[in-house]
Amino acid sequence: MTTQNNGFVGPLPEEIIIDILSRLPADCVRKCQRVCKKWSALTSTTYFKVMHRERAAPVNFVQREQLMLLELLEKWQNKLHIEELNLEKRADDALTALRPNAQFLILGWFGMGSNVILQGSMSCADGVLLSSLTTISLGLAFLVAMSIAYNKIQRLVTPVAVLKQSLTDLHRNVLELKNETEHPGLITQTAFGSNFSTRIQALEQNHQLETTDFLPYYKRRLVWILIAAVVHCITSSIVTAVFFCKGKDYGNRAPKFALPTRPT
Amino acid sequence: MASAPENEKNASAPEKKTLTLKSMINNEEFVVDEHVALQSVTIKNMVDSDCAGDVIPVPTISGEILALVIEYCKNHANPSASEDDLKKADAGIVAKDIYTLIDLVLAANFLDIKGLLEVTSQKIADSIKDLPHQDVREIFGVENDYTPEEEAAVRAEHDWAFEGFP
Numbered sequence: 001m002t003t004q005n006n007g008f009v010g011p012l013p014e015e016i017i018i019d020i021l022s023r024l025p026a027d028c029v030r031k032c033q034r035v036c037k038k039w040s041a042l043t044s045t046t047y048f049k050v051m052h053r054e055r056a057a058p059v060n061f062v063q064r065e066q067l068m069l070l071e072l073l074e075k076w077q078n079k080l081h082i083e084e085l086n087l088e089k090r091a092d093d094a095l096t097a098l099r100p101n102a103q104f105l106i107l108g109w110f111g112m113g114s115n116v117i118l119q120g121s122m123s124c125a126d127g128v129l130l131s132s133l134t135t136i137s138l139g140l141a142f143l144v145a146m147s148i149a150y151n152k153i154q155r156l157v158t159p160v161a162v163l164k165q166s167l168t169d170l171h172r173n174v175l176e177l178k179n180e181t182e183h184p185g186l187i188t189q190t191a192f193g194s195n196f197s198t199r200i201q202a203l204e205q206n207h208q209l210e211t212t213d214f215l216p217y218y219k220r221r222l223v224w225i226l227i228a229a230v231v232h233c234i235t236s237s238i239v240t241a242v243f244f245c246k247g248k249d250y251g252n253r254a255p256k257f258a259l260p261t262r263p264t
Numbered sequence: 265m266a267s268a269p270e271n272e273k274n275a276s277a278p279e280k281k282t283l284t285l286k287s288m289i290n291n292e293e294f295v296v297d298e299h300v301a302l303q304s305v306t307i308k309n310m311v312d313s314d315c316a317g318d319v320i321p322v323p324t325i326s327g328e329i330l331a332l333v334i335e336y337c338k339n340h341a342n343p344s345a346s347e348d349d350l351k352k353a354d355a356g357i358v359a360k361d362i363y364t365l366i367d368l369v370l371a372a373n374f375l376d377i378k379g380l381l382e383v384t385s386q387k388i389a390d391s392i393k394d395l396p397h398q399d400v401r402e403i404f405g406v407e408n409d410y411t412p413e414e415e416a417a418v419r420a421e422h423d424w425a426f427e428g429f430p
Binding site: 011 | 370381386388392393397400401405408409410415418
């Protein structure tokens with residue numbers, strides 16, 4: 001290297017500094033005002049502002065509109081996000097509403113079946129009959145509750161479809177805006193700084209996060225609850241029956257429906 | 265009388281006239297055609313006012329930078345070159361590190377070559393665009409003369425170019 005500098009250059013003439021700084025995007029000029037007082041003074045003159053505007057002008061006007069559009073899109077996305085949360089909460093509530101019924105199904109069996117077993121006041125066949133009737137009736141009640149929950153979730157299908165459509169529209173708008181601002185022919189595409197592009201990127205990423213479909217998830221949960229309920233009914237019936245048939249030890253009385261023993 | 269044949273020679277072939285540019289920093293000499301060198305307004309003024317000898321001394325510009333300047337002038341003196349070719353060639357010339365660019369912009373300013381000045385300034389602006397202001401300070405050899413309070417105030421000043429707009 002035969003150049004005379006190594007990290008230090010003699011002071012550049014002011015007109016060169018002005019020329020270089022006026023080619024920077026606005027947020028960058030603000031950054032350069034922090035370099036030193038002289039630079040701050042150089043970039044605060046009307047001469048500089050006019051020069052900067054001339055170099056940045058053609059796009060600045062468009063960018064204002066684009067920024068307004070961006071803000072609208074952000075608000076829209078917020079609104080859709082809240083709506084999505086509401087819908088998801090409704091689906092969640094529909095499942096939560098099943099809880100008392102499920103408790104009734106389980107506790108009902110415990111209360112009825114086990115009480116009878118422990119008292120041992122019935123015969124085997126009566127016990128099994130009673131236990132299955134209890135389970136069946138409680139199970140039917142639970143089924144009704146489940147069908148109501150399913151209905152509630154099913155009623156969300158239309159709103160969710162509308163929401164999805166809106167999200168797609170939003171995404172299309174975001175992409176359009178992005179294409180518009182990323183036009184390579186425009187010199188001052190970043191006149192509003194990296195702020196603008198990061199906000200667009202955030203919009204895009206949020207979109208990718210939000211397009212998860214939650215209805216199938218809740219339907220799947222409903223199916224699992226149904227399976228669990230059926231398994232519970234079957235096992236509780238079997239358990240009660242087994243206890244009753246062993247329960248001959250507990251019961252002192254003769255079975256009601258047993259045939260009288262023939263004297264030999 | 266000794267210079268008479270030389271004068272005749274110059275007069276008989278005016279298009280072939282060359283100038284010698286000499287860097288005063290490391291005494292490198294460059295022989296260039298006159299129409300190439302005349303893109304520099306400074307040299308043109310010197311030639312027009314007849315104060316240029318055979319060798320034009322160029323102070324404060326090193327040979328390395330002068331070579332870049334002459335390369336630029338040669339490209340732009342070629343009438344058959346297309347716009348795209350010129351753009352590519354310019355991009356090749358300014359594809360240097362920031363310190364060379366600053367030397368180059370100084371040279372372009374001294375020799376008053378408008379196109380080169382513009383291209384180099386743009387390139388410098390592009391290079392410092394994404395740098396933090398501390399690095400910019402270091403590159404331009406500027407002292408920070410702000411007190412911490414003043415710097416905070418400058419940082420808080422937000423609405424510079426877009427008044428009345430959030």
